[in-house]
Amino acid sequence: MKGLMQDWPLLVHTIIDYAAINHGEREVVSRIGDGPLHRTTYAEISVRAKKLSSALKRRGYGYGDLIATMAWNSAHHLESWYAIAGLGAVCHTLNPRLFEEQLIYIINHAEDKLIFVDADFVPLIEKLKDKLPAVQGIVVFGAEADLPASKIDGLIASETLINEGDENFAWPQFDENTACGLCYTSGTTGNPKGVLYTHRSNVLHAMSVNGADIIGLKSTDVVLPVVPMFHANAWSLTYSAPMAGSKLVMPGSKLDGQSVYELLEGEAVSFSAAVPTIWLMLLQYLEESGKTLPILERVAIGGSACPLAVMQAFKEKYDVEVLHAWGMTEMSPIGTIAMPTAAMEGLSDEELWGLKQKQGRAFYSVQLKIVDDDNNEQPRDGVAYGALKVRGTAVAKSYLKGEGRQAFDADGWFDTGDVGTIDAFGYFQITDRSKDVIKSGGEWISSIDLENVAVGHPDVAEAAVIGIAHPKWDERPLLVIVANAGASPSKDDILKFLEGKIAKWWMPDDVVFIDEIPHTATGKINKLGLREKFSDYVLPTATAAE
Ligand code: AMP
Numbered sequence: 001m002k003g004l005m006q007d008w009p010l011l012v013h014t015i016i017d018y019a020a021i022n023h024g025e026r027e028v029v030s031r032i033g034d035g036p037l038h039r040t041t042y043a044e045i046s047v048r049a050k051k052l053s054s055a056l057k058r059r060g061y062g063y064g065d066l067i068a069t070m071a072w073n074s075a076h077h078l079e080s081w082y083a084i085a086g087l088g089a090v091c092h093t094l095n096p097r098l099f100e101e102q103l104i105y106i107i108n109h110a111e112d113k114l115i116f117v118d119a120d121f122v123p124l125i126e127k128l129k130d131k132l133p134a135v136q137g138i139v140v141f142g143a144e145a146d147l148p149a150s151k152i153d154g155l156i157a158s159e160t161l162i163n164e165g166d167e168n169f170a171w172p173q174f175d176e177n178t179a180c181g182l183c184y185t186s187g188t189t190g191n192p193k194g195v196l197y198t199h200r201s202n203v204l205h206a207m208s209v210n211g212a213d214i215i216g217l218k219s220t221d222v223v224l225p226v227v228p229m230f231h232a233n234a235w236s237l238t239y240s241a242p243m244a245g246s247k248l249v250m251p252g253s254k255l256d257g258q259s260v261y262e263l264l265e266g267e268a269v270s271f272s273a274a275v276p277t278i279w280l281m282l283l284q285y286l287e288e289s290g291k292t293l294p295i296l297e298r299v300a301i302g303g304s305a306c307p308l309a310v311m312q313a314f315k316e317k318y319d320v321e322v323l324h325a326w327g328m329t330e331m332s333p334i335g336t337i338a339m340p341t342a343a344m345e346g347l348s349d350e351e352l353w354g355l356k357q358k359q360g361r362a363f364y365s366v367q368l369k370i371v372d373d374d375n376n377e378q379p380r381d382g383v384a385y386g387a388l389k390v391r392g393t394a395v396a397k398s399y400l401k402g403e404g405r406q407a408f409d410a411d412g413w414f415d416t417g418d419v420g421t422i423d424a425f426g427y428f429q430i431t432d433r434s435k436d437v438i439k440s441g442g443e444w445i446s447s448i449d450l451e452n453v454a455v456g457h458p459d460v461a462e463a464a465v466i467g468i469a470h471p472k473w474d475e476r477p478l479l480v481i482v483a484n485a486g487a488s489p490s491k492d493d494i495l496k497f498l499e500g501k502i503a504k505w506w507m508p509d510d511v512v513f514i515d516e517i518p519h520t521a522t523g524k525i526n527k528l529g530l531r532e533k534f535s536d537y538v539l540p541t542a543t544a545a546e
Helices: 013-022 042-058 075-086 100-110 119-131 158-164 199-209 233-244 257-266 276-289 308-318 349-357 447-454 491-498 527-533 540-545
Strands: 027-030 038-041 066-070 090-093 114-117 137-140 179-184 194-198 222-225 247-250 271-274 298-301 321-327 334-337 366-371 385-392 414-422 428-433 438-440 443-445 460-470 474-483 510-513
Touching: 013 042, 013 075, 013 199, 013 233, 027 075, 038 042, 042 075, 042 158, 066 075, 066 100, 066 119, 075 090, 075 158, 075 179, 075 247, 090 100, 100 119, 100 179, 100 194, 114 119, 119 137, 137 158, 179 199, 194 199, 199 233, 199 334, 222 233, 222 257, 233 247, 233 271, 257 271, 257 276, 271 276, 276 298, 276 308, 298 308, 308 321, 308 349, 321 349, 334 366, 366 414, 385 428, 428 447, 438 460, 443 447, 447 460, 447 474, 447 491, 460 527, 460 540, 491 510
Parallel strands: 027 247, 066 090, 066 114, 090 179, 114 137, 222 247, 222 271, 271 298, 298 321, 474 510
Antiparallel strands: 027 038, 179 194, 321 334, 366 385, 385 414, 414 428, 438 443, 438 474, 460 474
């Protein structure tokens, strides 16, 4: 028997409609270039998104069209997201930090027809434009009078589109499983692959993460997504904040410690989210300036492993609660969060910090399991490790154009490419990306664990560990270090510091110091680049073993 409840499709633009009606006066504040902060409201954004959507329709764009954006976080970028999705078109967020060849590849692969860009990206688009046959036009966020001089013919100002739009435009009706967003994975191996979100998956994800034990935004919150909108939906905040009625503060391009601090303080931000690198810069700025964080209540940290020292500095020096989250583009993106449960009551501070360092537990709508090489589920005992597989309402079931099929099994589980353990609290702990784990004498060494310990050394700014071929052990760890400015630790200093903090056989076979560790476009350590850099490297222990 079928139930008798209304069939109310979960469409992302219903979020901005809701915010406009119920939290219409709530502000969205944006830093745009060097100008004064731009201020608008959810009510205005909703009207402008509809006008933009209707203008796009009049110009021939509609259901199923791919429309890209290359922009920093701003109210204008947000308007374009809702305008594109509300039309039934697909908003493809481009990460401007990708290499030019990768951008050309993904824009052509997605068959983007139009690209919305911030004015500062026009020179980059100029370089690519001739190699993008499907792209019919470039829209620059801002007014006609502010259009930059460009070699590209017929740049369109977004304000021109909004001015020609119809504010009484009604969103077209369509199915909730319609695609609304496209984001390519960072692609550390092979070509990047497209993750195609649906309206339904994004709405469900925003509702899930707004649970009190997850991110749990409230209408009284002021939310600063430092994480860019081109990094996996800004971790859903551009949906979950208007859904809650929280004020949004959009940081634009300036993500250094001082600029982030100015917004945190100036706009009374209560919640913010970013990758560890951003928080390291903020903490360094606070340390140098002697400033504090009296208003900020909570920060989410994720995207790559976060040093314990960063989490503890937030809590112990500035009384800010840390939400350690793990996720992936393919999971919309949040998959787990390290928030305490009733079962953890009575644990010591040390035990709780130990758990906080883990990647956390699944929440309703996400299922996790770890499996061995034969796909047998492993026990949740915190010891057995395996490949992490996931399923859920906001997990990809395929990549765009059916690529990367091997990552999806017949039962609908997606192989994350991460390996780790799950403990009795349901906490997943990442050991490594499966391709980064170091295989030494048939056992695994976690590069992430080694890096986390090494960055605890006071002279170390950043640490990365890669496996180097070894005649006896197959692979052994090489620790690559960037020292703090003015510091020059020795190999012995570092190895001594590791002693007692890691298993003896995990001790790196060598330590090298370099000026800069390469990063991917989403700010992760680029292990592939590092492995290439050290491809001819011979460990001192390797020559001794031969
Ligand atoms: P992306 O799709 O670019 O967001 O990358 C997802 C990958 O980032 C995951 O598969 C993990 O390898 C890594 N990652 C994300 N969050 C964390 C975290 N909290 N700790 C360690 N690694 C993480």
